[in-house]
Amino acid sequence: MNAIFAFLKQYFHVLLFLVLEIFCTICIIRYNSYQATFYFNGSRRISGKVSSLNNELYDYFGLYHKNEELVKENIALRRRLKENFLVEPRTSFVVNDTLYKQRYEYIPALVITNTTSNKDNYITINRGKSSGIDKNMGVFGPDGIIGEVVDASDNFAIVKSVLNSKTTVTPKIQELGYSRGKVRWVDISDPGYVYLEDINRYEPVKVGYHITTSPYSQFYPENIPIGIIESIEQPKNQTFYKIKVKLSTNFGNISTVYVVKNLFRNELVELEYNVIRMNNAKQGRK
Amino acid sequence: MIVDILKYTGLFLLLLLLQVFVLNRVMVGYSYGFLFKPQIYIMLILLLPPAIKHNYLILISFFIGLTIDMFTNTMGINAAACTLIGFSRGYITRNIDNEISARDEDNRIWTSKKSTGWKMIYFITLITVHHFIVFTVENLGENFLTRILPTILVSVFLSFFLILMLEDILFKPAKNR
Numbered sequence: 001m002n003a004i005f006a007f008l009k010q011y012f013h014v015l016l017f018l019v020l021e022i023f024c025t026i027c028i029i030r031y032n033s034y035q036a037t038f039y040f041n042g043s044r045r046i047s048g049k050v051s052s053l054n055n056e057l058y059d060y061f062g063l064y065h066k067n068e069e070l071v072k073e074n075i076a077l078r079r080r081l082k083e084n085f086l087v088e089p090r091t092s093f094v095v096n097d098t099l100y101k102q103r104y105e106y107i108p109a110l111v112i113t114n115t116t117s118n119k120d121n122y123i124t125i126n127r128g129k130s131s132g133i134d135k136n137m138g139v140f141g142p143d144g145i146i147g148e149v150v151d152a153s154d155n156f157a158i159v160k161s162v163l164n165s166k167t168t169v170t171p172k173i174q175e176l177g178y179s180r181g182k183v184r185w186v187d188i189s190d191p192g193y194v195y196l197e198d199i200n201r202y203e204p205v206k207v208g209y210h211i212t213t214s215p216y217s218q219f220y221p222e223n224i225p226i227g228i229i230e231s232i233e234q235p236k237n238q239t240f241y242k243i244k245v246k247l248s249t250n251f252g253n254i255s256t257v258y259v260v261k262n263l264f265r266n267e268l269v270e271l272e273y274n275v276i277r278m279n280n281a282k283q284g285r286k
Numbered sequence: 287m288i289v290d291i292l293k294y295t296g297l298f299l300l301l302l303l304l305q306v307f308v309l310n311r312v313m314v315g316y317s318y319g320f321l322f323k324p325q326i327y328i329m330l331i332l333l334l335p336p337a338i339k340h341n342y343l344i345l346i347s348f349f350i351g352l353t354i355d356m357f358t359n360t361m362g363i364n365a366a367a368c369t370l371i372g373f374s375r376g377y378i379t380r381n382i383d384n385e386i387s388a389r390d391e392d393n394r395i396w397t398s399k400k401s402t403g404w405k406m407i408y409f410i411t412l413i414t415v416h417h418f419i420v421f422t423v424e425n426l427g428e429n430f431l432t433r434i435l436p437t438i439l440v441s442v443f444l445s446f447f448l449i450l451m452l453e454d455i456l457f458k459p460a461k462n463r
Contacts, residue, residue: 013340017373020348024369027355027362028423035363038426 104221105261107131109139112156116163116191116251123159125257128152138219138260144248145169145226146257148219157259162226163191163251170217171196171226174210176203183211183226183245191251194227196243201234203241211245218268220260290335297456298350301327306357309448321437324444325364327354328416329452331371332409336396340376347372360424367419371412378408395457409449414442 008015029039059066109125127133129152137149139159147161160167162185169183181198199205209229213220227245234241262268305327314322331347338346351368355361382396397405417438425434 013344013373013376016341016344017369020344020369021366024348024351024362024366028366031361032363035423035426 103263105132105263107133107259107261109133109157109257109259111254111257114161114251114254116161119188120165121161121163121191121251122150123147123161123254123257125157125159125259126155127259128155128157130154132261133157133259136219136265137262138217138221139257140220140224140260141249141254141257143225143250145213145220145224146249146251146254149259159257161251162194162247162249169220169226170214171211172214172222173203173205174212174223176205176209179214179216192247193230194245194247196229196245197240199241199243201239201241205229205232205241205243207232218262218265294330294334297333298330301330302353302357305354310358320433321440322444323421323437323441324448325413325417325420325441326445326448326452328368328371328413328445329449331368331375332412332449333395333397333453334375336379336382340373340380343376344369344372347375363420363423366423367416370419371416374415375412378412395453397453398457406446410442410446413445413449414438417442417445 029036107127109127109131111123112126113124115121115123123139123146125133125139133149133152135149135151139146139148145162147159147164147167149157150160151158162169162183164185165188167185170179171181171183172179180200180203181196183194183196186195186197187193196211207229211226211229213222213224213226215222225248227247230244230246232241232243305325309324309326312322313319327350330350331343334343334346347368348365351365352362354364354368358364382400397408400408421434421437421441422430428434
């Protein structure tokens with residue numbers, strides 16, 4: 001105790017000095033607005049720095065949850081991506097022009113079921129008669145042709161895909177500019193390739209030529225891609241090439257398709273039917 | 287002792303009047319008026335007898351500063367600076383008492399018995415410390431190089447010369463009386 005008193009006595013002036021200075025500082029802050037703002041700003045800056053440091057630390061520990069949230073958000077945003085949606089004009093738009101008469105109308109649809117492993121593959125789409133889809137309409141996707149509608153209910157339609165032994169497509173060789181042969185799916189084990197048949201060995205086809213739909217097709221508009229020639233074989237003693245075509249559509253992941261409605265089809269079919277009937281009648285008369 | 291107290295009280299009143307009613311109100315020039323802010327009242331702290339106790343020195347300095355603060359409406363700034371000067375002056379003049387009290391025959395102020403060089407250094411150092419604190423705290427670091435530092439330099443020299451002059455005038459050697 002004595003030691004403490006002695007110490008205090010010896011350094012009382014220091015103590016006094018410090019006390020008075022603290023008092024002065026308090027006075028300065030208390031009674032001088034300018035200095036007070038400076039002080040408070042400074043202290044706020046320091047406390048802000050400390051709290052931001054704190055925040056950073058907690059942020060680090062919260063990274064896992066943040067990440068989860070971000071993933072969720074990402075998924076939500078991804079769901080809203082443009083690619084996931086289809087512009088679905090229920091009332092298909094028809095041009096009423098006297099010079100250019102609209103021949104094709106496109107009805108968008110989404111694929112519900114799809115197979116590629118069977119011998120005869122069919123695709124179900126989510127549009128049917130209520131959207132104007134009916135039998136014998138061509139279907140193509142963003143990358144190329146897909147098939148043709150074989151049956152339709154009110155809200156759904158069945159599409160016979162190109163990967164079907166009964167499907168044949170009339171092709172056009174883009175580089176040569178004319179239609180030859182027919183495209184069929186022969187190699188059942190490989191859904192990536194079709195064969196272009198009935199091409200005469202004197203045709204100047206080459207690997208890399210583009211195969212598209214022909215203008216003579218009932219189902220498709222012209223120039224919808226089918227695929228690219230992958231290889232050309234020439235079997236011995238045969239007049240036809242065996243041409244392997246790589247399909248431009250990956251049938252494994254088709255999702256949005258467009259159904260082609262040929263506005264003149266009924267008229268055409270009727271006309272052709274009439275001609276055939278008249279021929280038959282003539283023959284019958286003979 | 288009593289005479290000393292009265293003498294210093296008179297000096298305090300004189301300095302207070304000079305500082306508050308003359309020096310603080312004189313405006314030198316218009317655009318450079320901020321440079322001239324001499325603070326001569328600290329002369330009292332500088333001239334307090336060296337024999338005074340350190341505690342009293344600090345307290346007296348504090349109250350001198352506080353008094354000036356009351357007049358200039360800068361609560362605490364001058365008091366803080368003066369307390370610091372009083373505190374450091376205690377260490378500077380701690381051993382002077384023994385040197386001069388031995389030959390203290392007339393009533394001259396104790397500074398006149400020291401050498402001129404020592405006196406100048408003593409004055410200038412403490413004045414600079416005081417001015418530095420007062421002006422820095424007053425403006426708190428804003429425009430330090432362009433405004434505070436010139437003010438400190440000019441005002442320190444003004445204060446120094448004013449204090450020297452006042453000391454010469456007030457405390458003339460006894461033979462001239």
